[in-house]
Each structure stands twice: as C-alpha cells, then as structure tokens.
Amino acid sequence: QKEVEQNSGPLSVPEGAIASLNCTYSDRGSQSFFWYRQYSGKSPELIMFIYSNGDKEDGRFTAQLNKASQYVSLLIRDSQPSDSATYLCAAPGGGFGAGTRLTVKP
C-alpha cells in the first residue's frame, strides 16, 4: 500500500466553483506535504507545501493539513479552465499519490 493515497477522480467542476482535492497518508511522522500540478503532457510543478496543522493560503489556493486525521487537502477557489490539470499530493519519503484529474468546465 502506498503511503500517500489520493482519490484518482476524475473531478469536474463548473467555472467559478470551489474544487476540493484530498489526500490521506499513513505515516504519522510525516511533517510536511507538497501539492504539485501537472498539465497534460508536461512535468509536475510545485504549487504549494504545508508543514503545520491548519490552513495555508496562496491566492486562490488553500492547503489544509489535519495531522490527527492524517489527511491533507487542496482547495481551489474561483476555479478557472486553466486550472484543469492533474494534482499530485506528495509526502517526504512517502512518495506521490496517483493524482486527481481536475476538469473545470466553462
């Protein structure tokens, strides 16, 4: 079993909606988490990392970490068609989740 699990989706939301992406992890010792975005045919790029419980906001993106429940989520507010991509969750030493494909429909 992978240490990092994601619902592989796909997830489809209308433009302007909030997209919610979730990830669970098995290693209680994990201290930080990364969210990468990967456009079709391209390589992954970091969009956010979070290392403390609670929320971290960066523009339209909010990462949430709940260590007690061992999950981390990414919220995308006011979703745009340009947000359509696969989102990968990663934990140091725990590898990458399988990714969730997000489609934002105009």
Next chain:
Amino acid sequence: NAGVTQTPKFQVLKTGQSMTLQCAQDMNHNSMYWYRQDPGMGLRLIYYSASEGTTDKGEVPNGYNVSRLNKREFSLRLESAAPSQTSVYFCASSALAGGLADTQYFGPGTRLTVL
C-alpha cells in the same frame, strides 16, 4: 538557467536493446531522482541520489541502473529493455542532501516505447 534537462525527449527501442537516459541540473542541487509515470499509477520512484557519490533504490528499481556522474548529472540505464518499461520517465532534483524531503524540480520527461 535551464533548470533540469533530459535527453532524449522521445525514444523507441526494440525488446532487448539498451539505452541510457541523461539528466542534468544547473541549480547546484544535492539530490536527484528518477521516476516513471504510467497511466493511473502516478509517479513511482526508480532510484535516487541523496548526494554526489551515493545512489539508493526506490519503489521500482528492477531492470534499471543509475550513475551519479557528478553533482550535475544523473543517468538512468536500461540494460535490456522490456515492453513493461514503456513509460514516461522524469528526472528531478532538490536542493537538500538526504533526498525526498523538500521541493523537487522536474525535467520535461522522456517518452519511451519498447516494442
């Protein structure tokens, strides 16, 4: 500043042929990685190098070898290619020594087909 570069971008091999995928980074990073990505499987770590002169197996090392040639370069070799190695291969690097603990920067990928 090119970041992480990979060659070649595309390659077609016949079963049993060998080849080396090249990767170089110009960010003075200490750790480097090789991943493969298959549909529905996400990124799977093949090998990584936590510092110059060291290499370690990842999740799926069988059928591959690596060489950390110097701090900049990390190559991946397929000695006898098999159809199961058809995949997209990504090289990545990160600043800290020790590997796997910080932000990774990815190359553009190599799309390999083994017939």
